[in-house]
Amino acid sequence: MSSPLTARDCDFDLDGDRLREECGVFGIFGHPDAAAITALGLHALQHRGQEAAGIVSFDGQRFQSERRQGLVGDHFSNSATIERLPGSSAVGHVRYSTTGGTILRNVQPLFAELDGGGLAVAHNGNLTNGLTLRRELIRDGAICQSTSDTEVILHLVARSRRPRVIDRFIESLRQIEGAYALVALTNKKLIGARDPLGIRPLVLGELNGCPILASETCALDIIGAKFVRDVENGEVVVISREGVQSLRPFPAQRMRPCIFEYIYFARPDSIVHGRSVYDARKAMGAELAREAPADADVVVPVPDSGVPAALGYAQTCGIPFELGIIRNHYVGRTFIQPTQAIRELGVRLKHNANRSVISGKRIVLIDDSIVRGTTSVKIVQMMRDAGAAEVHFRISSPPITHPDYYGIDTPERDKLLAARMNLEEMRDFMGADSLAFLSVDGTYRAMGYPRRDDAQPQFTDHCFTGDYPTRLTDVVGESAKQQLSLLAEAG
Numbered sequence: 001m002s003s004p005l006t007a008r009d010c011d012f013d014l015d016g017d018r019l020r021e022e023c024g025v026f027g028i029f030g031h032p033d034a035a036a037i038t039a040l041g042l043h044a045l046q047h048r049g050q051e052a053a054g055i056v057s058f059d060g061q062r063f064q065s066e067r068r069q070g071l072v073g074d075h076f077s078n079s080a081t082i083e084r085l086p087g088s089s090a091v092g093h094v095r096y097s098t099t100g101g102t103i104l105r106n107v108q109p110l111f112a113e114l115d116g117g118g119l120a121v122a123h124n125g126n127l128t129n130g131l132t133l134r135r136e137l138i139r140d141g142a143i144c145q146s147t148s149d150t151e152v153i154l155h156l157v158a159r160s161r162r163p164r165v166i167d168r169f170i171e172s173l174r175q176i177e178g179a180y181a182l183v184a185l186t187n188k189k190l191i192g193a194r195d196p197l198g199i200r201p202l203v204l205g206e207l208n209g210c211p212i213l214a215s216e217t218c219a220l221d222i223i224g225a226k227f228v229r230d231v232e233n234g235e236v237v238v239i240s241r242e243g244v245q246s247l248r249p250f251p252a253q254r255m256r257p258c259i260f261e262y263i264y265f266a267r268p269d270s271i272v273h274g275r276s277v278y279d280a281r282k283a284m285g286a287e288l289a290r291e292a293p294a295d296a297d298v299v300v301p302v303p304d305s306g307v308p309a310a311l312g313y314a315q316t317c318g319i320p321f322e323l324g325i326i327r328n329h330y331v332g333r334t335f336i337q338p339t340q341a342i343r344e345l346g347v348r349l350k351h352n353a354n355r356s357v358i359s360g361k362r363i364v365l366i367d368d369s370i371v372r373g374t375t376s377v378k379i380v381q382m383m384r385d386a387g388a389a390e391v392h393f394r395i396s397s398p399p400i401t402h403p404d405y406y407g408i409d410t411p412e413r414d415k416l417l418a419a420r421m422n423l424e425e426m427r428d429f430m431g432a433d434s435l436a437f438l439s440v441d442g443t444y445r446a447m448g449y450p451r452r453d454d455a456q457p458q459f460t461d462h463c464f465t466g467d468y469p470t471r472l473t474d475v476v477g478e479s480a481k482q483q484l485s486l487l488a489e490a491g
Helices: 032-045 080-085 130-139 151-157 164-175 260-265 277-291 305-315 340-344 376-383 425-428 438-445 480-490
Strands: 023-029 052-058 063-069 089-095 110-114 117-127 177-186 189-194 203-207 210-214 226-230 238-239 241-249 299-302 325-327 351-352 362-366 390-395 434-437
Touching: 023 032, 023 117, 023 177, 023 189, 032 052, 032 089, 052 117, 052 390, 063 117, 063 277, 080 434, 089 117, 089 177, 110 177, 117 130, 117 151, 130 151, 151 164, 164 238, 177 434, 210 238, 260 277, 277 305, 277 438, 299 305, 305 362, 351 376, 362 376, 376 390, 376 425, 425 434
Parallel strands: 299 362, 362 390, 390 434
Antiparallel strands: 023 089, 023 210, 052 063, 052 089, 110 117, 117 177, 177 189, 189 238, 203 210, 203 226, 238 241, 325 351
């Protein structure tokens, strides 16, 4: 069933043991402080990507671009940078890179001068035929400046023979597959587009009459903007001085948004498709309590993402909720860990046990998901070291058994703990007294459905079920490891 891996053998890369969303996007049209507003919006979306950020603005005559490695606040909080981005329209992007690290040429928005004017594009998601298209474009003579699948979209637009930019843009969308939420800026328009299944989120807002596009509603809240509506699956929104136009270039399909937006990725104060993310996570914790109760003294979340689910669990079970783990929010990804001994202490840089809450208690640990399991091993041991009498681990999502190809950074399948081990083996690996995951149907109940509709699933949930909702063109002929590495670099 499983290979002979032990906790001691693990490379405790704590950052690599979490799921990562690769992008967040923002755009605004017709506001005199477009770049500053975009920077604020990107601040709110920082959780969707922490390694690079960029803004492209248009002042009516020319485009300006500022792209930087690092956090939004490291580069876009000073007036000098914003002053280099004049104009009343702008698009922005935050990015999380994976293999190979961030390189500046991949930082978005990407910009190109095309026939008819400039085009800046920012993309959240992954194209599952992006590599195939890229190879075809290069064989036809295209010169690629990045390894991003977003550049494929620019090339497709540039090669279209349609007379209008929006028609060229839509023709390009018809050639791509996978998950995308796009914002694009031209000389005269701000464009938003969402894939036909609506896997990745995109919302439309308004600030003093100026339309806004953003990955999440929290980006509207930070600037005091009004939420107008979700951009619908398969919709293209065209914003110009004439107003907001909605185009439907694809056949109607049932929407299947990514379930992980509710489980982990979206900020808890965001509203996704009319549903509070915070409330959804509490409901998942409540369902988990009904499915997998524990005889315990205290419920402890693994911060920060496990907090809402732990509240729901505690309230349903009637067990006290306590902050038994304190998180240090000031630890970056660049901390040097030169030796194995130091690496094994690394978890304490981000988490430390609140001993007064833990000692002598039977605790229920609540986390949102398990990927490789290496962090879970260290957290359980931390609870033991703090004097916990028993440690019962509960996960407010189903086991992750399949990799993602739609914009989530997951390892190849043989590195996913739940794909390699059964429940008892995972429990033993972590050193917990008991272990349980929320069921797939329990996840759907928490979202307001009686169960998963296997004929027409309500969400994109392939990480749990292996049910990929689109063609995986690039995967054919590639090993899983090669493909994930290439897709991760392209993201």
